[in-house]
Structure formats: C-alpha cells, structure tokens
Amino acid sequence: MKKTLMAVAVSSAVLAGCANNSADDTVASAQNTQVKNVILMIGDGMGPQQVGLLEEYVRRAPQSELERQTALSKLANEGRLGLSLNAPHGPHGKLVVDSACSATQLATGVAAGSEMIGLDYQGNVVETILEKAKKAGKATGLVSDTRITHATPAAFASHQPHRSFEANIAAELIESGNVDVMLSGGARVFLPSDIKKDSADQQVMADLGAPKSVYKKSKRKDDRNLVVEAKSQHGYALAFDKTQLNAASSDKLLGLFANSGMDDGIAYSACKRDDSCTQPSLREMTLKALDVLSKDEDGFFLMIEGGQIDWAGHANDAGWMLHELLKFDEAVDAVYEWVKERNDTLVIVTADHETGSFGFSYSRKNTPTAKTLPGAGMKGNDYKPNFNFGDLAHLDRLYNQSGTFYDMLNAASPDWNFDEASAKDWQEAINQFSDYKVTLDQAASVGEREENTYYQADHKYQSAKVVPQFDDFKEFYVYADEDHTAKIGRALAADQNVVWGTGTHTAAPVPVYAFGPAGLTEQFSTMQHHVEVGQKMIKALGLN
Structure with a gap:
C-alpha cells in the first residue's frame, strides 16, 4: 500500500463526508476523471447484430422466463453508449482486424498489426494497461471462457510475434508475475509434452486435484510443467x-478448468438447469476475480472475455451464439451489481470485432397469408405483407438448440472423415440437435466438397486439398473442414430467417458501453477507435 495514495484516499473520504450532500456527490462524480479500478469486458465477436439477437431474445422471446432487461441495457441506460472502429491502425493498417x-x-x-500479441505495428514491445497497473501497485486479473493463452487475454500480459505461440505465452504469463488472477481453460499449453503417456506427470496433476479431462493432452514441445512451476x-x-x-x-490464483476451451454456452445452459456444472461459469469466475482483486487497496485492472461468441459466429451457428451471449450477459450482470453503488470504478464493455456478418432478414419463403385487421384505417383491405419478416418464435427455437454445430460435425463423422459422411449421416446429426429439421436433400448439400482452389502446402488451413463446397463467398470460409458448420448454417438459414456473410470477421463498428463516473464515461459516447479506447482507459487509471 502506498502512503501517498492512502493519504489522498483518506483526504477524499473526509471531504466527501463533510459534504454529505447528494447534489455535491453528483457534481463530484461528474468531475471525477480518474478511478481506482478499471473493468474491461470483451464480448469477442459481439457486433451490433449480436447485441440485437441478445436484446430481442431477452425482451421478446415468447417462452423466455428471464427478466426482460439485459445487463447490457442496464449499463446503457445508466451509463453511456458509443461505437468503436477496430481495424489495424498505423502505416501498415488493414480494413479487418483479428482478435490479437x-x-x-x-x-x-x-496501433498494432494483424495476429501479433502485445507489439506495436513495427513489432516493438509495448507496455499494456495491465502491466502498467501492476507496476503502479494494483492487482490484476484475466478471465476468459476460451483459453488463458488465447489471443484476447494474451494480448494484455504477453508479447509475442504471433498469436499461435501459445506455449510461449503460457510461460510468459507465469514467469512475469504480472497477472495475479488467471481463470480460464487452456491447460494443454501448461503441461509437459508427454503428459498423455507419462504416468508420473499424470499422478502429479491428479495429486494437485485436476480431473483427467484437464490434463488429457499437451501442446507443449518440452517437458516443463508450468502448473507445478506456478505453484512452487x-x-x-x-x-x-x-x-x-x-x-x-489466495491473492494469487491460477484456475485452469479445461484442456482447451471451456464448456460451450449450450452445455452450460444444460448443466445449469440441473445444477450439475463442474466447471465454473463466466459469471462465477468474474465474481471470484472481483472478490480477490478488490482486496488490494490500491485498486485493480480486470479483463473479462466472453470468447465463444466469436467461435459461434465463425461456425455460423445462431443457436449457439445466443447461448454465448446470454452467458456473457450473466457476467456483465455480476459486474453491474458489484459496481452500481460505487464511484471509484470504470466499466467498459465492448467487442474486439464482429464475427460472421450475422443478421435476421426478411425473405420470400413462407410469405404471410392474408388476414383481416379490425382497424378502420384498413378501409376494407386485408393485411398481407409481401415478405416473411420473421416470427418471434424463432427466438425460442434458436434457444432450444441442444448442441453446437460442432456437435453435429462430430455426430456426422466422429473421426471427421467427411469424404465418407453420407447425406443420411448429416441429416441425422443435424436433426438430433436442431429444432429446425433438414430434408435429405438439404443434408446432402452440407456434405458437398470440392478441390481447394486456394491450396497452399505450408498453410495451417489451406494445406487441405479438399474443402467444403460453397456456392457463394467461398473465399471467406477459410478453416477447411471446420467450415462444414457454415454449410449447416446455410441449410437452416431460410427456416431461421437468418443470414450470414462470412466465416471470419467484418469491419463493423462495435458498441462501447461505459459505466462509472460521468466525467469519465461521457468521453466514450462517440465514434472512436480501439486505440483511443485503450488510451482513455489507461488515462482513467492515471497510468499514462
């Protein structure tokens, strides 16, 4: 604890106590341009379209039993709302950004470049807001439902030339000591390379209390056990x-709850219903991080990522995406409840980018039949719109999906030998999990494959010689066999009133929710860029 900061805090408290006036408190809040804590929440892939899906479901789904207001709406109503561009900036800038x-x-x-971690656009190491906060004596934390070494959390506490260097990122996170609380999945890059075969290493993990699902395999190429190093x-x-x-x-906590990514939102919804979840939810990890970090009298910086919104968007899977948005909003609600009576904390909720070019759309399929309305303004004419504008029942039917499109891929071909998967295999796999059913012809289209016209022998994905066949926008489906998920999305799209434009990211501006002292939040109610959002957060903590 720094004596100078304590003196300032005591003086501020005395002055506030002397004022004891709500009007004065309001003025003080409006004039406050620095806070003790910053909480940044990132809905990975959560563009305005995804927010629209969440809001429509919570507000208007006929069968939803949720409170009819999202936590995001609470932040918007009581704070400020803006937009942010997010493309790579700098002299070598591009139009579309990746998460790193x-x-x-x-x-x-x-400004940074594509796929780099914690570096500027020229490749120089740049101190992050988390590292600045740690240097200033504040507590720090990273929470994600993906992997702690995945692009978004990694960028706050690591510096690597490429996001794929997750084994190096894991070592850096542990060795630097800059992150007090790390809660996520991704144990596979913390474990020695032979963990799958070495019974001694397996026994070590079992003795530490890890379930076998956490240490079932490794993505390291050496014999380091970073879990043991973190503890000892x-x-x-x-x-x-x-x-x-x-x-x-403890005030230093490493939580690794999955070998790779944590349970998806549909699986979480299922185990939540019967109280059988063994992994903590994003909300529960958030609450734990707040509990630990808030004990530091100097304050804290915390980043929380709802990362699987993006994964569902890449898969063109609207049902899964809805569940991920609901899971993220639960975590936002936890933060809102924690911060709503405070004036020492700035909360920013945004996205890194939009994924999938998702949207509800009207169509020429299932056009409405004519019906008579009672209003005199109809003047004897029937009500018959030209197009199908989408029933609210779609919201419930999307929620009713019982598995992700990846679950469907696994059911169609457990070994992912999609060259051998039949139309019947695809039909049974899709209809097992989806509330929308496909015909045999539709299922056959999901399994269609073609020679990869963009083949590159040394490319992570384009080394595949055969890929799913797309009749439109095939250049924007880049993940080889994984993109059979998007073929499922197309097979279901017309019945769902849903459209997708890509299997990757778009350049859409993303929302920025700002909650906290008005003197800080008002600056976010504008069109800005993520570089500026970062600068504003750093300044809000007095770290610039």
Missing part, C-alpha cells in the same frame, strides 16, 4: 473445478 491485434490495441492504446516457484494457488475455485483464498 484488436486486443493489443485495446490493451496498449497503440511463483506462489499461485491452483483450481481445476468450480468447488476448488470457490474454496480458494
């Missing part, structure tokens, strides 16, 4: 499931 570049620009307030050399308490997380009391 976008998160780097948010974390540093400096760097003082981290460990957690591998919800029970262990709840029991943890």
Whole structure:
C-alpha cells in the first residue's frame, strides 16, 4: 500500500463526508476523471447484430422466463453508449482486424498489426494497461471462457510475434508475475509434452486435484510443467473445478478448468438447469476475480472475455451464439451489481470485432397469408405483407438448440472423415440437435466438397486439398473442414430467417458501453477507435 495514495484516499473520504450532500456527490462524480479500478469486458465477436439477437431474445422471446432487461441495457441506460472502429491502425493498417491485434490495441492504446500479441505495428514491445497497473501497485486479473493463452487475454500480459505461440505465452504469463488472477481453460499449453503417456506427470496433476479431462493432452514441445512451476516457484494457488475455485483464498490464483476451451454456452445452459456444472461459469469466475482483486487497496485492472461468441459466429451457428451471449450477459450482470453503488470504478464493455456478418432478414419463403385487421384505417383491405419478416418464435427455437454445430460435425463423422459422411449421416446429426429439421436433400448439400482452389502446402488451413463446397463467398470460409458448420448454417438459414456473410470477421463498428463516473464515461459516447479506447482507459487509471 502506498502512503501517498492512502493519504489522498483518506483526504477524499473526509471531504466527501463533510459534504454529505447528494447534489455535491453528483457534481463530484461528474468531475471525477480518474478511478481506482478499471473493468474491461470483451464480448469477442459481439457486433451490433449480436447485441440485437441478445436484446430481442431477452425482451421478446415468447417462452423466455428471464427478466426482460439485459445487463447490457442496464449499463446503457445508466451509463453511456458509443461505437468503436477496430481495424489495424498505423502505416501498415488493414480494413479487418483479428482478435490479437484488436486486443493489443485495446490493451496498449497503440496501433498494432494483424495476429501479433502485445507489439506495436513495427513489432516493438509495448507496455499494456495491465502491466502498467501492476507496476503502479494494483492487482490484476484475466478471465476468459476460451483459453488463458488465447489471443484476447494474451494480448494484455504477453508479447509475442504471433498469436499461435501459445506455449510461449503460457510461460510468459507465469514467469512475469504480472497477472495475479488467471481463470480460464487452456491447460494443454501448461503441461509437459508427454503428459498423455507419462504416468508420473499424470499422478502429479491428479495429486494437485485436476480431473483427467484437464490434463488429457499437451501442446507443449518440452517437458516443463508450468502448473507445478506456478505453484512452487511463483506462489499461485491452483483450481481445476468450480468447488476448488470457490474454496480458494489466495491473492494469487491460477484456475485452469479445461484442456482447451471451456464448456460451450449450450452445455452450460444444460448443466445449469440441473445444477450439475463442474466447471465454473463466466459469471462465477468474474465474481471470484472481483472478490480477490478488490482486496488490494490500491485498486485493480480486470479483463473479462466472453470468447465463444466469436467461435459461434465463425461456425455460423445462431443457436449457439445466443447461448454465448446470454452467458456473457450473466457476467456483465455480476459486474453491474458489484459496481452500481460505487464511484471509484470504470466499466467498459465492448467487442474486439464482429464475427460472421450475422443478421435476421426478411425473405420470400413462407410469405404471410392474408388476414383481416379490425382497424378502420384498413378501409376494407386485408393485411398481407409481401415478405416473411420473421416470427418471434424463432427466438425460442434458436434457444432450444441442444448442441453446437460442432456437435453435429462430430455426430456426422466422429473421426471427421467427411469424404465418407453420407447425406443420411448429416441429416441425422443435424436433426438430433436442431429444432429446425433438414430434408435429405438439404443434408446432402452440407456434405458437398470440392478441390481447394486456394491450396497452399505450408498453410495451417489451406494445406487441405479438399474443402467444403460453397456456392457463394467461398473465399471467406477459410478453416477447411471446420467450415462444414457454415454449410449447416446455410441449410437452416431460410427456416431461421437468418443470414450470414462470412466465416471470419467484418469491419463493423462495435458498441462501447461505459459505466462509472460521468466525467469519465461521457468521453466514450462517440465514434472512436480501439486505440483511443485503450488510451482513455489507461488515462482513467492515471497510468499514462
């Protein structure tokens, strides 16, 4: 604890106590341009279109039993709302961003390049807001439902030439000591390369309380066990499931709850219904991080990512995406409840980019039949719109989806040998999980494949010689066999009143929700860029 900061805090408290006047408190809040804490929440892939899906479901889904207001709406109603561009900036800038570049620009307030982590556009290491906060004596945390070494969390506490260097990112996160609380999936890059075969290493993990699902395989190429190093050399308490997380009391905490990504939103919704979840939810990880970090009297910086919104968007899977948005909004609600009576914290909720070019759309399929309306203004004419504008029942039917499109891929061909998957295989797989059913002909189109006209022998994805066949926008479906998910999306699209434009990202501006002292939040109610958002957050903590 810094004596100078304590003196300032005491003086401020005395002055506030002397005023004891709500009008004076309002003025003070309006004039406050610096806070003790910043909480940044990133809905990865959550553009305005995705927010629209969430809001429509919560507000108007006929069968929803949720409170008819999202936590995002609470922030918007009581705070400020703006938009932010997010493309790579700098002399070598591009039009469309990836998560690594976008998160780097948010974390540093400096222009970055595609797929780099914690570097400026020329490749120089740039100190992040998290690292600045740590240097200033504040507590720090990263929370994600993907992997702690995935692009978004990594960009706040690591510096690597490419986002794929996750094994290096894991080592950097542990060795630097800059992050006090890390809660996510991704154990596979913390474990020694032979964990799958070495019974001694497996016993070590079992003795630490990790379930086999967490240490089932490794993505490292060496024999380092960073989980053990985190505990023995760097003082981290460990957690591998919800029970262990709840029991943890240390001010340094590493929670790794999955070998790779954590449970998807549909699986979470299912286990939540019967109270059988063993992994903590994004909300529960958020609450734990707030509990630990808020004990630091100097304040904290916390980044929370709802990362699988993006994964669902890449898959062109509207049902899964809805569940991810609801899961993220639960975490936003936890933050809102924690911060709503405070005046020392700035909350920013935004996205790194939009994924999928998603939207509800009207169509010529199932056009309405004529009906008589009672209003005199109809003057004897029937009401018969020219197009199908989408029934609210779609909201419930999307929510009723019982598995992701990846679950459907696994059911159609457990070994992903899609050259051998039949139309019947696809039909049964899709209809098993979707509330919308496909015909045999529609299922056959999902399995159509073609020679890869963009073949590159040394490319991570384009080394595939055969890929799913797209009749439109095939250049924007870049993930080879994984893109059979988008073929499912197309087979279901007309019945869902849903359209998708890409399997990757778009350059759409994304929303920025700002909640906290008015003197800070008003600056976010504008059209800005993520570089500027990063600069504003750094300034709000007094770190510039």
